[in-house]
Every structure is written in C-alpha cells, then in structure tokens.
Amino acid sequence: MKQIIIKSLQDILSKDVILFVIKMGSISLALTLLFAWSMWGLVTDIIASYLSWIPWEWLQTSGASVGTFLLTYMLFIIMVSLLTSLYSEKLLLALAKKRYADVAVVGSANLTTSILLTLKASIVFLLLFILTLPLLFIPIVGQVWVLYLWSVLLKEPTMYDVGALFIKEKKTLKEKKKKTTLLAMIASLFNYIPLVNIFAPVFAQILFLHHILGKEHKI
Secondary structure, eight states, X not given: OXXXXXXXXXXXXXXXXXXXXXXXXXXXXXXXXXXXXXXXXXXXXXHHHHTTTSSOHHHHHHHHHHHHHHHHHHHHHHHHHHXXXXXXXXXXXXXXXXXXXXXXXXXXXXHHHHHHHHHHHHXXXXXXXXXXGGGGGSTTHHHHHHHHHHXXXXXXXXXXXXXXXXXXXXXXXXXXXXXXXXXXXXXXXXXXXXXXXXXXXXXXXXXXXXXXXOSOOOO
C-alpha cells in the first residue's frame, strides 16, 4: 500500500497529469457554474422544504443555502469524475508504459459501460447524500461519511476503466477489487481541498493502476 501511494504521488505531479487535470477541471467548472446560475434558487427552495422539520426558520434558511452549496460542489466533483473517466485512457496507458513496460494492454474500456457506471455511481452518491443530509452537520461523523460517499462515486467506475485495460479474467478482477474502497477514500481526501479536488478522480485511477499492475518492472 505504501509503495502504491508513493508512486501515485510521483505520477500525479508529472506535467502530463497536471495539464490533463487542469483541462478536465476547467470544463467541469464551467458546466457547474452554468447549473448554479440557472438552478440555485429552485434547489435552495427544495432543500428548505426538506429541512422543514427544523423548528427555527433561520436555521432552515441557512441550512438550505449550505445544502445547495454542498450539492453544487458535489455536482462539480461528479463532472470531473465523469470527464476523467471518459478521457483518461491515453494518459493511463502512458503512465503504465513508463513504469510497467512489460505489461500487455488486453483491452479498452467500453464508452457506454463507462458512462453508465459513472452515472450509476453518481445517482447512488446523490441519493445517499440527500437522504443523509442531516448527518453532514454532525462534527467528525459528517466528514467521515462524506469521504465514504466520495469513494462510492470513484470506486466502481475507476475499477472498470483501469481494469478493462489490463485484466481479462473476472476472477482476477474480483481479487483486485479488494482494498479498493480504501484506495478510493484516500483519493477522495483531495476533495476536502478547493482546487486540489480536481485531482481526486485521476489520482484514484493512478492508485488503482499501481494496485492492479503491482510490482514495478525495472527497465
């Protein structure tokens, strides 16, 4: 695990990764700002209605505003994850070739499957986020829960996108899925830091890449 993290941190600081992340982050930010500009009032009203059980009106209003901001932030993270999933294959192959020259590429992620898995993870993520919104206001518990929710968003799509490149056998893929929740949660830590959060999806992919391919080949 330690070597996986070390190699992933080294890779994420490379020029190609940084340029890729900036590009995906910029597009995601533009789309998220468009949503916020057009839907902020409506979403705030819906969340305020959901929080109507709170006896203090000022707390309902404040909670709705915070909830809308959090939801918008979550949508930004989803957009970064989706775009990273769709366009990262070339980057992953370049990283794999650099560190694992002898490992063969056995396939490619199916675009439709990749999109469906990301949308499925996003729906589960948003449903859990909305249903457990009050938990987010509990110190420590809320932060840990959000970290887990972010890992849900990353785990399955990332495992598919990376695994499809190097693994054919379902048994091997199933074995490699072990400990990936922890890897996804480690990558999700980036989401707690503004601007740096755009690195979370690609960092997850790099972590999974090193987890799947294992020991580095000497060249």
